[in-house]
Amino acid sequence: MNQKNYPQVIFLDAVGTLFGVAESVGQQYAQMANQLFGLQLDDQALNQAFYDCFKAADPCVFPGVDRDQLPYLEYQWWESLAEQTFTQAELFSEIPDFADYFAALYDRFATAAPWYVYPEVHDTLAKWQRLGIELGILSNFDTRLYRVLDVLDLTRYFKSFTLSTEVGAAKPDRAVFVAALAQHGCEPAAAWHIGDSLEDDYQGATAAGLRALWLNRR
DSSP: OOGGGSOSEEEEOSBTTTEEESSOHHHHHHHHHHHHHOOOOOHHHHHHHHHHHHHHSOOSOOTTOOGGGHHHHHHHHHHHHHHHHHHHTTOGGGOSOHHHHHHHHHHHTTSSTTEEEOTTHHHHHHHHHHTTOEEEEEESSOTTHHHHHHHTTOGGGOSEEEEHHHHTOOTTSHHHHHHHHHTTTOOGGGEEEEESOIIIIIIHHHHTTOEEEEOOOO
């Protein structure tokens, strides 16, 4: 590829694209229950229930609210999802104090502990930077993502951060891609988007006029 074919900007999804959950979500949930209460829970049941509930949930977006309300609303959204997960897995009654449990779990996912960066990520991002390509995060995660990117040493690569909760719309909604492009003054045809979701990332970006690449890590 020669210089004239480089995109102006490459947008990247975060979870599942740059970094993933160590072991599994279910194992992270079960480990926290063991740490706090000494419980041995079925992590596979929790993992399946989480993905079933996550898929069925409405997007974690709150259009029209002030930004200072977002942390509270994000917390409520994830707490509800966690309650549904444990209920579906028939494990909710096992947790002595679910409010305390969830508070600790929510904080954990804002640290480096439950995450791992995929092995090629740092080298790839550094290479694109050297080529003069602008990089942006475009994610349906919540505002904890800023802290996660910091602790995983990923923030330094990116010029922009477009989060669904801050925009008030989630991928594959065109509005998220429009908001991301506006931060770079970039036309859709001059941008790429890379992500692990066929619907949210590939189809969403394609419909918004970007060149989309589906990163299928499975």
